[in-house]
Amino acid sequence: MKKIAALTLTTALVSSLTFSSAFAFTDVEEGQAAAISALQDRGIVSGIDKDHFVPKGKISYAQTIQMIVKGMNLNLDTLRFIKQPLASDIFTNIPNDAWYADAFIIAHYNGMNIPKDVNPNATITREQFGEMLVRALEKKGNFPLVKMFIPIKDEAQITPEYQGALQRLLLYKIAELDKAGMFNPKADLTRGEAAGWIYNAIRVLETHIQKPTPIEDVSVTVEKVNDDVNKVTLSRGQKPNSGYSIAIQNVRFDQNGQAVISYTLQDPKPDTMYAEVITEAKAVTYVSSAYKAVAEPAAAN
Known part of the structure; x- marks a missing residue:
């Protein structure tokens, strides 16, 4: 089965009508x-x-x-x-x-x-x-x-x-x-x-109907420290200044063998000066190598 493309409506309200938003109608009260x-x-x-x-x-x-x-x-x-x-x-x-x-x-x-x-x-x-x-x-x-x-x-x-x-x-x-x-x-x-x-x-x-807030991609990188511990880095990628950051709030270990890392994002504050230097917004934590590290946004207060 294949998904068909959304059927677009390219015709006017009436087949013989013309469209021009540059004009105001003279017969409208x-x-x-x-x-x-x-x-x-x-x-x-x-x-x-x-x-x-x-x-x-x-x-x-x-x-x-x-x-x-x-x-x-x-x-x-x-x-x-x-x-x-x-x-x-x-x-x-x-x-x-x-x-x-x-x-x-x-x-x-x-x-x-x-x-x-x-x-x-x-x-x-x-x-x-x-x-x-x-x-x-x-x-x-x-x-x-x-x-x-x-x-x-x-x-x-x-x-x-x-x-x-x-x-x-x-x-x-x-x-x-x-x-x-x-x-x-x-x-x-x-x-x-x-x-x-x-x-x-x-x-x-x-x-x-409220439009959903776009969810920013946060990458998870795992590096082995030793047989028991892994270094986990959460990254927002390259940002135009240091006003962008990511903070780890807590780590939850669940029954599925996952270390769920909750994080919050901080964007530049209004009226604050930041050095215009390309910066990677990232945060680091350490977890047991027995768990798979995954990330999720922290629940809103």
């Missing part, structure tokens, strides 16, 4: 301008030409899937396939050479609820878009569960299986009810509304 401009800069949306976004125009199913997949940065990086998946393997009405085919494949394998016989040119309702957007967002991580219920006056019109996702859509503050407390679930979503929801979802994602 002030309340939507920031969201649409931000998404345009990220290559998530584009206009029908350099001056017009048509925010009140309806959005198709194909445009929806493309926008959500790009906005939530969904991909197939962690999946393996016997053969490269095709849209025709999953959907009856999605041509393999369509500009949106890759997006439908990615959406399907990321758990978005798309009917097998979906019409890519059909318009999409507010409840359909909201449900898929929440599913895509929650695919990116674990979000706090708020035990709160928002009353929706037209709740009876919401498709039952969408109710939970739409409650979370409102709790995440991705969308809001109108002044009458209505969600209008069966109404077609507009391009401007879709952009606003995607923009808000990205903000939720970036607020709640």
